Amino acid sequence: MIELFRIGFLQITLIDVLDIGIVTILFFALYSVLRDTIAVRILLGFILMLIVSFITQSLNLKALNWILRAIADIWLIAFIILFQPEIRRVLLVITRTKLFRVIVKKNISQSLNDIVEAVKELSDRHVGALIVFPRSQNIKMTIDTGVPIQALVSSELLLSVFNPKSPLHDGAVIIENDMITAAKCVLPLSNMSRSDLGNLGTRHRAALGLSEQSDAVIVIISEETGSISIAREGHLTQQIGIKTFPGLLQKYLSSGAISDTD
Secondary structure, eight states, rough: OOEEEEEEEEEEEHHHHHHHHHHHHHHHHHHHTTSSSSSHHHHHHHHHHHHHHHHHHHHOOOOHHHHHHHHHHHHHHHHHHHTHHHHHHHOOOOOOHHHHHHHHHOOOTTTHHHHHHHHHHHHHHTTTTTEOOOOOOHHHHHTSSSSEEEOOHHHHHHHTTTOSSTTTOEEEEEETTTTTEEEOOOOOOOOOOOOHHHOOHHHHHHHHHHHHHSOOOOEEEEETOEEEEEEETEEOOOOOOOHHHHHHHHHHHHHOSOOOOO
16 A cells, blocks of 8 residues: 555555544544533543554553553443433434435335325324334334234224224334334333423324434324324424325435424
8 A cells, every 4th residue: 555654653545544534524423413412521531542542552552552442342331331312312313314315215105095094084083093104213112012913004904903992092003114013002202391392192292202212203193183293303293284194294204304394
């Protein structure tokens, strides 16, 4: 490899410059996401330790370098354990980028018409419902709280599940790739304060909670008013008309951008 320049005894090549550039961009992106949290202090300490470790290795201080590397390994494990919410936040930011959407983009459900028909019927009858559409992130823990279904989506099946007399009506339905994966699933409640949530009921709080922890799209039908709402990325779009609903749902399932109507 062609040498570009030297810093003391260090030989710098084009690959070294590229490597340093990529690592710098990654750390800067990580810092940008975590800068408003306490985790950023731990991150900066970890980076400082890596720099000192590199210097000790270059100076051939083997004992000190070994100690620093051992501490860095423990530090990294502690960071992962203590700051799981912040790490989840970083992963959410990554999965919402346009490049990631292109790589892992899923096909829009072919059963959209059945879903729209069921939503309209549930809304007209004022039957409460939660319908979850997972995207790139795995929500297995949420699915495991419910009853396995593994059946093709149909308006009749959705109406049967959310029938107030059905033992499965209380909870959320998970729809993946034209299949109803599970019903009666329990969603995590939102961490928002009561003042921010206003008069929102448990269904809306649960939908917001899951949207804060994953990139799933959640459809909510109010039992009190019959109104249709969609939760995604910690935002709630309310009072959606049935004519607007199909296009908005399709847009949210295929796009990473938050609508101006949120």
